[in-house]
Amino acid sequence: MELEVLEGLLNKAYRIEVAFEDEALFKAFIDVVDAEQKDVIFRLMTDSERHKKVLEKIAQDLNLKLEKPEKILIQSQRIFNEIYKLELDAKYIYEGIVEKFAAHLKEHAETLRHLAKEEEMHAKMVEKFVDKTLRII
Numbered sequence: 001m002e003l004e005v006l007e008g009l010l011n012k013a014y015r016i017e018v019a020f021e022d023e024a025l026f027k028a029f030i031d032v033v034d035a036e037q038k039d040v041i042f043r044l045m046t047d048s049e050r051h052k053k054v055l056e057k058i059a060q061d062l063n064l065k066l067e068k069p070e071k072i073l074i075q076s077q078r079i080f081n082e083i084y085k086l087e088l089d090a091k092y093i094y095e096g097i098v099e100k101f102a103a104h105l106k107e108h109a110e111t112l113r114h115l116a117k118e119e120e121m122h123a124k125m126v127e128k129f130v131d132k133t134l135r136i137i
């Protein structure tokens with residue numbers, strides 16, 4: 001029962017990580033000319049790929065299943081606003097999972113704590129671009 005709840009929550013985190021594969025984000029990466037914004041988007045794409053792999057490994061170790069998630073649609077006109085929210089949501093989910101399921105996670109609790117810190121850092125990187133509408137469509 002507890003493990004099923006953990007599985008559900010890991011799937012929710014996975015869904016957010018997968019959202020960073022979104023075409024809108026990749027299009028923003030290609031279209032944006034501001035070098036700092038480009039760097040930030042590249043960093044987010046890279047880290048979310050890594051986070052996906054981490055979640056896959058944890059799920060495998062704990063014998064839990066990650067499903068191919070439903071897409072979260074990122075609105076390209078307000079891309080940094082959307083990303084900012086997703087980063088914070090990921091941070092809260094990782095923190096919540098660690099708090100409630102540390103006993104099941106064992107050594108993976110530390111890994112997820114680290115992911116939560118990275119999401120917080122991502123949110124900080126993106127924060128200054130929030131509310132600046134990008135014209136990328």
Ligand SMILES: [Fe+2]
Pocket residue numbers: 017047048051090115119
């Ligand atoms: Fe992430």
